[in-house]
Amino acid sequence: MYQHRIIRWALAGAAAFLVLGFRISLGAEGEEGFRPLFNGKNLDGWKADEEAKKHWVVRDGVLTYDGKDGNLWTVQSFRDVVLKVDWRLPAPGDSGIYLRGSSKAQVNIWCSELGSGEVYGYRTDKKLPEEIRKAATPLKKADKPVGQWNTFVITLKGETLTVVLNGEVVISGARLPGVPDSGPIALQHHGNPIEFRNILIRELPRTEDSSQAVLICTSCCSFAAGQGSTIELFNGKDLSGWQLKGDPQRSKWAIGKASLDPADPTKLQVSPGGSDLVNLATSLDLFTQQRFGDARVELDVMVPRGSNSGIYIMGEYEIQILDSYGRTRLGMGDMGAIYGAAPPRVNACKAPGQWQHFVIEYQAPRFDAQGKKTANARILRVTLNGQVLHENVELKGPTPGGVTGREVAAGPLMFQGNHGPVAFRNIRITPLGTGP
Missing domain, CATH: 2.60.120.560 (Exo-inulinase; domain 1)
Incomplete structure (x- = not known):
C-alpha cells in the first residue's frame, strides 16, 4: 500500500539542491x-x-x-x-x-x-x-x-x-x-x-x-539569488533547500498528488504519482533556506473546506490563504488579504479542492549603512486567479508568526503550516534585482 512520504527533516545527506534554477550535486x-x-x-x-x-x-x-x-x-x-x-x-x-x-x-x-x-x-x-x-x-x-x-x-x-x-x-x-x-x-x-x-x-x-x-x-550546497533569474524553489521530490520551524517529529508535510478527501472535504489526501507539496494537518511552518530581497513569487495553492494557511513574503509579511469561497463581505483575514493590513479588493477565491494561482510582487524594506530602516516594505501587486487584489501597499511592520519577527533586507519564503491543511505546487521566485 502506498505510504505518504511524510517529511521528518532528516535530510542532512541530501545531495541535490537548486542554484539559480539548476540542480547540481556537490562532493567534498x-x-x-x-x-x-x-x-x-x-x-x-x-x-x-x-x-x-x-x-x-x-x-x-x-x-x-x-x-x-x-x-x-x-x-x-x-x-x-x-x-x-x-x-x-x-x-x-x-x-x-x-x-x-x-x-x-x-x-x-x-x-x-x-x-x-x-x-x-x-x-x-x-x-x-x-x-x-x-x-x-x-x-x-x-x-x-x-x-x-x-x-x-x-x-x-x-x-x-x-x-x-x-x-x-x-x-x-x-x-x-x-x-x-x-x-x-x-x-x-x-x-x-x-x-x-x-x-x-x-x-x-x-x-x-x-x-x-x-x-x-x-x-551541502550554495544558493544564489541573482537579478532576473527565475528559481524553482521546490523539486517535487524532497525538501532540499527547505527548513521546518519546530520539532521535525511534528511534521505532517508530504509529497504526492494532492486532492480533496472525498470522505471529509475539510481534509486533503495524497496519492502516488504527483509532486505536490502537501500539509496534511496542523503541523509546522516551512521556509526556504535561501533568502531574497525584492522579488516576484508565483505559485499554485489548494485548500480544503474551511482551512487556513498563509504565504509569508521574506518570512515576515503574510498573504492570507483561507477558504473564502462565496463570501461577499471581505476582511483582512480572507483569501488574498495582506493579513491585518489590507483586505482583498475582490473575492477571487475558487471552491475548496481547486488549484488557485497567486502572483505576488514585493519590495523589501530599505536600510542605511548603520542598519537603520529608511523605508518600509511594500506589496507592489498581488493577483489571484488573474484578478488584482492589491497594488502598492506599504507594510509598516511584520506579521506575527513569521520566521524571526524582525525586518531584514533579505528573507525566506515561508508557508504557514500550523493552521490547517494546504497544498502547493509550481513554486517559483524571480529576484527583481532592484534591492536596497
Missing part, C-alpha cells in the same frame, strides 16, 4: 566552484610568525592547534566568499574565524549558550543600532557536543553575512557596516586547543551594488 573538494584553502598535508598558503607556527600542526589531514600562541592567517586576501570549514573543540573552549582580516568580523566558535556563529564584535558594539547587534546574534544554538565535528558554511557578500552551522541557519543576512573591503582569513588563537579540516573556499563575483544579491549556503 570537487564542490562546484570551491577550492581547498588547506591541503591536509602542510601549512602552504598560510602564514604566522615562526613561534606561532610551531603550535599549528598537521596530523592525518587535520590542522591541530594546541592553544599556546598566535593566529594562523591565509597568505591571500579575499573579498566576497563562501567559506566551508569543519571544526572541533576537544574540550570546552573558544576560538573563531576572522573575515577580511578583521577581528570585529569574527565568526565565533565557543561553548556559550548563545551558540557558535555569533559575530562577537558586532553583537557587543553598543554604538551600533539594536537591529545590527541583534542580527549578529545566533538565531539558535546548532553546535554539536564538545568533541564532535561541526561544519560552518559562511557567506560574506559585500557587508552581508550569513552563517550556516551543521545545516542550520544561525546568522541570516546580518549587516556588518564598516567591514573591510578585503583581507585575509584567520583561524583564531584564544588560548584553547581546536582542530580544523576540509577548509574550502569559493570566491564570489563582486557586483556594483553587492546588496542586490544575498548568498546562502548549507553544508
Whole structure:
C-alpha cells in the first residue's frame, strides 16, 4: 500500500539542491566552484610568525592547534566568499574565524549558550543600532557536543553575512557596516586547543551594488539569488533547500498528488504519482533556506473546506490563504488579504479542492549603512486567479508568526503550516534585482 512520504527533516545527506534554477550535486573538494584553502598535508598558503607556527600542526589531514600562541592567517586576501570549514573543540573552549582580516568580523566558535556563529564584535558594539547587534546574534544554538565535528558554511557578500552551522541557519543576512573591503582569513588563537579540516573556499563575483544579491549556503550546497533569474524553489521530490520551524517529529508535510478527501472535504489526501507539496494537518511552518530581497513569487495553492494557511513574503509579511469561497463581505483575514493590513479588493477565491494561482510582487524594506530602516516594505501587486487584489501597499511592520519577527533586507519564503491543511505546487521566485 502506498505510504505518504511524510517529511521528518532528516535530510542532512541530501545531495541535490537548486542554484539559480539548476540542480547540481556537490562532493567534498570537487564542490562546484570551491577550492581547498588547506591541503591536509602542510601549512602552504598560510602564514604566522615562526613561534606561532610551531603550535599549528598537521596530523592525518587535520590542522591541530594546541592553544599556546598566535593566529594562523591565509597568505591571500579575499573579498566576497563562501567559506566551508569543519571544526572541533576537544574540550570546552573558544576560538573563531576572522573575515577580511578583521577581528570585529569574527565568526565565533565557543561553548556559550548563545551558540557558535555569533559575530562577537558586532553583537557587543553598543554604538551600533539594536537591529545590527541583534542580527549578529545566533538565531539558535546548532553546535554539536564538545568533541564532535561541526561544519560552518559562511557567506560574506559585500557587508552581508550569513552563517550556516551543521545545516542550520544561525546568522541570516546580518549587516556588518564598516567591514573591510578585503583581507585575509584567520583561524583564531584564544588560548584553547581546536582542530580544523576540509577548509574550502569559493570566491564570489563582486557586483556594483553587492546588496542586490544575498548568498546562502548549507553544508551541502550554495544558493544564489541573482537579478532576473527565475528559481524553482521546490523539486517535487524532497525538501532540499527547505527548513521546518519546530520539532521535525511534528511534521505532517508530504509529497504526492494532492486532492480533496472525498470522505471529509475539510481534509486533503495524497496519492502516488504527483509532486505536490502537501500539509496534511496542523503541523509546522516551512521556509526556504535561501533568502531574497525584492522579488516576484508565483505559485499554485489548494485548500480544503474551511482551512487556513498563509504565504509569508521574506518570512515576515503574510498573504492570507483561507477558504473564502462565496463570501461577499471581505476582511483582512480572507483569501488574498495582506493579513491585518489590507483586505482583498475582490473575492477571487475558487471552491475548496481547486488549484488557485497567486502572483505576488514585493519590495523589501530599505536600510542605511548603520542598519537603520529608511523605508518600509511594500506589496507592489498581488493577483489571484488573474484578478488584482492589491497594488502598492506599504507594510509598516511584520506579521506575527513569521520566521524571526524582525525586518531584514533579505528573507525566506515561508508557508504557514500550523493552521490547517494546504497544498502547493509550481513554486517559483524571480529576484527583481532592484534591492536596497
